[in-house]
Amino acid sequence: MTTVRAVRALHEGWTLHQVGGGISRVPATVPGCVHTDLLAAGLIEDPYLDDNENRLTWIGRSEWDYETVFTWSADGYERADLVCEGLDTVATVVLNGVRVAATANQHRSYRFAVRELLREGENTLRVRFASPQAYAEARRAELGERPGAYAAPYQFIRKMACNFGWDWGPAVVTSGIWRPIGLHAWSGARLASVRPLVSGDGRVEVHVAVERATDAPLTLTAQVAGISVQTVLAPDEHEAVLTLAVPEPRLWWPRGYGAQDRYELVVGLGEETWRGRIGFRDVRLDRTGEGFTIVVNDVPVFARGVNWIPDDCFPARITRERLAERLGQAVEANVNLLRVWGGGLYESEDFYDLADELGLLIWQDFPFACAAYPEEEPFASEVEAEARQNVTRLSWRPSLVLWCGNNENLEGHADWGWREELGEKSWGAGFYHDLLPSVVAELDPTRPYWPGSPYSGAPGLAPNDPARGTVHIWDVWNREDYTRYGDYRPRFVAEFGFQGPPAHATLRGSVSDDPLTPTSPGVLHHQKAHEGDAKLLRGLGEHLPRPEGFDDWHYWTQLNQARAMAFGIERFRALAPYCAGTIVWQLNDCWPVTSWSAVDGAGRRKPLWYALRRAYADRLLTVCDGAVAVVNDGPQPWAGELELLRLGLAGEPLAKETIVVEVAARSVARVGLPDSVAVPGDPSAELLSVRLGEHRVLRFFAEDPRVAFPVAAYDTEVVPVAGGLDVTVTARTLLRELALFPDRLDPASSVDDMLLTLLPGESVTLHVTGSPDPAALVTRPVLRCVNDRTYPGPPGWAARSRDGQTER
Template sequence: MYHPLHDGWTLTAVSDEVDIAGVPAVVPGCVHTDLLAAGLIDDPYLDDNENRLTWIGRTTWAYETTFLWPADGAADAERVDLVCDGLDTVATVLLNGTEVAATANMHRFHRFPVRELLREGENTLRVVFGSPYDYAEERRAEVGDRPGAYDEPYQFIRKMACNFGWDWGPTLVTAGIWRSIGLHAWSGARLASVRPLVTMEGHDGRVEVRATVERAAPDVSLTVTAEVAGVRAEARLAPGEREAVLVLAVPGPDVWWPRGYGDQPLHPLTVRLAPAGGHGLASGGGEDEWTRAVGFRSLRLDLADGAFTFVVNDVPVFARGANWIPDDCFPARITRERLAERLGQACDANMNLLRIWGGGLYESDDFYDLCDRLGLLVWQDFPFACAAYPEEEPFASEVEAEARDNVARLMPRPSLVLWNGNNENIEGYHDWGWRESLAGRTWGGGFYHDLLPRVVAELDPTRPYWPGSPYSGAPDLPPNDPARGTVHIWDVWNREDYLRYGAYHPRFVAEFGFQGPPAYATLRRAVRDEHLTPASPGLAHHQKAADGMDKLLRGLGDHLPQPSGLDDWHYLTQLNQARALAFALERFRAQAPRCMGTVIWQLNDCWPVISWAAVDGDGRRKPLWYAVRRAYADRLLTFQGDAITLVNDGGAGWSGELTVTRLALSGEPLAVETLPVAVPARGTLSVPLPEAVAAAGDPAKELMTASAGGLTAVRFFAEDTEVAYPEAEMDVVTEEVPGGTRVTVTARTLVRDLALFPDRLDPRAEVDDMLVTLPPGATATFHVSSPEPLDPAALTSYPVLRCVNEARR
């Protein structure tokens, strides 16, 4: 019987310098959110408040509560354990003044026997959290410094690395009971762990259940049963035995598929433990039971000739993915509903994979459960990122323990398709000069090439393990070679124009991205400078990337004009972000099956910031999101060099006519070619451009369109700064409809990258589409959802309605 201990907590600073005591605390939670709720600190996400809160991470904090014992039904329990699902991070646990344990790993689960420490009546539980900085700096002094991406000691403590700040995140070093805590009272025996190995053998499913029991009474014979999809198996454990293996053969089960490839049927797997005589185990009677939903599917990673391809149910899957970071700096605030919204945004953008990045967390059960049900594949990094990590004790033991905890927890999930050793650490060791500065000190290689693959092979042999990303498949190969394995592309954004993506011929791109600001409503909520400009100090604080503001402007290159004022800066840099990623995604998808995956950096943000995200820190979709939705659609029509490529990632063939038109900016057709096309399911077709349309008579005054199957692609022969655009003229009609406004735009001239930003009028408003290019005479309809009616004149005027060639203001 489990009794949560989530009530009655208080928070106190154990410090002579900080006078805070007895603050009401929420568990699960953290110090920052408790201080914020008490009105003792300003919101760290607003303005530059973050700068004045660094003392929190350098202070010792104590959480304390009292509770009555015994709880209902627990008086006769043979064992009582204190179960801590998440202590962040350097914790000393005391029950009635006696130290129960000392921990130092945010990523682990802990269980401590405490029956002898409990007393009848009132009990006191106290958890003291030492300063993460003090702990990390002490460990660094012991083992020697290690290189990392930032001047913070995040690699010396087993804690969410991005807590210490990143090039998209604030430095908010937390402490607290961040996951559930409670008392588990039990008798006889309990299921200590259940590991189901779920595989397919031909058309039949197979579940091998490996159950481990913990005993309070060693002389009891036990029965372990497992049941799934109408199939049942049983095993007997003699007195003293702890391990049971049960095999269930399931004939012809409904098969689980990634989204876009089929359905996601899930089957409850139930494992029960009982005395062989059938009497109950726990005080109060009843069986010990473990239940999870499993999915039957086969999985392998095709690495032939340098490839990196997920093969599910014998079908190669092109990964249309995004990197995932913690959705909040304070993870206890992330609800299932919030995750459902964010993962829904991934699905609505036609994604089928999320990579949980190594500077974050092993995510919550809710996250993986939603992915199982949505068909979103999960690539799970072990939490190591952008630094050389020490392999000495206590690090090695902590890493093994957290890996065992989380591999066992997550292995039932059909959505989980890869264990990845780290993010960019192998590349750092080989290519960033770490080897020389380390001078023989450990750097984490033993984790990625030995410890972690051993744990995965032992506990979860049904899934592939990959040592890190980027990685080319062997320790002696250049790790970031596009011709093999996984590659990260960061010369674009940091140094190169986004057209540089066109020079790449990768097998799988696991990280690449381009920055843009958040939605206007998000920006104005977070940055409250009185006269906001692109040079405002408040805006600069919400740009964490080195030289980020200059890179945003340099990134416009010859593609778009340099902005004048905040409104133009906001629209043009958002538009440039969307164009850059659309260019890359179309380029890489057109190279399938040589390239079999793209994982953009990144889907989401953890706070309001200028970043690479498609969905900003307030959950609003940026223009990039709409561009990704088009580029990740099952069917894609794209200009690639001297050809048009048709990409068909659907399950049925695509045949019809392809029409290519060269036309003047005025809309007058100058040449038209029509060709029959047929693209197989999960295939691509490259069609050379007919000579009549391939070249412009005057690049500044012409464009080209391609149409097939209801899709249209547009190519201009010159960059926007060289195109002789007419001033945009359009007729705009608004109509109130249930839940919002319908906006119909009919172009009288060419209109380039038309967008609506209704959040400027109401932060709750959003639009269903944007970045639409209309030739003269064409019409587009937008649906703006808002809880209150919007002013039609404002909705259809600058700076809410925008296009590249808008009329001079």
């Protein structure tokens, strides 16, 4: 008996109607959502512009009908299923006037048998979406309040939590058919699920479930790397396991550790096939000494990670090309791990496929974040169903190395006063410690499960203990100076971050304030963090002067973000292998906003991104605690003569030491600094240069406002080249943190490097894409450095202008 199958997308001819409201028969795009349909129809202003989101809350409080008419005729197939890959969120599906189903989970897909409801000729399909806001509020009233980080009732609905607003995102509560929808017709039998479990020794266990409309025997086949197996299902059988053994397979490795070899696995049932590109690899957690080390193919991997949030508030707009750009930006910044954060989504197939291809490890949170979640019905059944479905869907992905139960809910219960507020109410513990680990153990024993982050390894331990498991560090940014990172000795930092504004073109494109200032209404609206504006300024601390005007504010707060995160990453990498990973909060943004991201909401790289690329490089020199840490996370030893120079600000050598070093692959060596170079004669007028081969790091003995910088003097040359301009800057004085911001002239422009400190006589050539004005490109505020003008220095210091005359 063979199976046949036809798939027909139902993406055309949809209209949108507000139930009981004034909007009717608006053309709708499927996949999509109400917000984007109303925007396309010109009925609302862009939610990302100014404070428009405040005037659009009615959308999430309305009911909406999506409707289409399609033709159908008998096609000879025995069965026809309506397959809804994503309904957001509280939906009633009606076909030809008959209610097919009601759903309330954005994180699931659904299949409904509808053959008996289909008619010859025209058929009408309607999906009615109830107000997600009203649904969540009703469940809260029914089950009782639960504490959370925000007032919105996001924990009472199985929907992307950050849709209700976060400290980096707007409140745009969506409804819509957000993933594909269509008719699947079949006869005989179909593949209901395929769950390959793959190990590094070449073994593949393919767990197959079938749905059948026949009592005839069914033949299942599987093949990979030239190896084939088959089995026959008896009339009363619906499941089988096909085992293949590939001798000496080429392994899949994380980027930087080897190739990302993948093999096509093909599973067949008659004419129907399932295909996936699997990778042979093993993964485990090493908890030795209560640490937290990800081990792939028996090799410990230091996680150079970033946290990932949904890349748009309206996920249907996220294309494979956009994901390829964003994950490419992660790779270019020397990242090897993405943590899919628990306030978002199980991501798309394109996301995981790109990660497989690029060798990016994926830490996948189950979607629970920053709240106490009810465990009563219908939530418990919904959570189990979505977990089973998504664990099955992703079990074969080589990039996926960890399932994590939640984000910060264990910490919230232990440390944020939730226990007193909850009393005897459920809060999610049963999910994180019982249900989810059971589902993972049953369906995906090939990779580890971790109950939540932060977590110390056992329910009775303080969850955010740096000495155990994973830690989130948020006293920095919220209260402490970023040098506080130096006081930590963490085993694994799964979240830490520091804010900075987006690129100028991104901010200007989303805010119509005139003039644009740090405290103009639109700029403040695009700052969602509690007291975020004040924290940005307070975070400058002793590191940078007070800004005078918008241009200083923008450059210095971006620079301070980059310095803060580089400081933390370097300190933690210097602790390897005791510290086995850092995951920066965050890689990306979902809209234009001042946030912790390295890539802003328009996809532009902030200065943090360039600092991240250096701090996450295979080889790193960093100065801390009177020593140079030589960090070698590459596959080859790093040997040579370590040159230590104490210099004056004019570049003149005051002391020199050389030390021969040899650092094994994947290890760290610490070299003490001799007093001759470590102790300055005048901290305000000297700096330390550390060089090993082509790697150099400069460290000043005083914070910038107390350094007697000369006012920057330099020469520039701008040369047209293929794809843009080459800008050469030659320093006549020391230039501190040289940066180019070509997007201020041409929003399509970018630069290949920035935040470079040059000694007198040194040159750098920066490549700029796009078509910015060459003359304006090398003038302030497009070209910046810390000492590009006079600002208060140490007592008695007389600043010098570019022509050598005293300015004060």
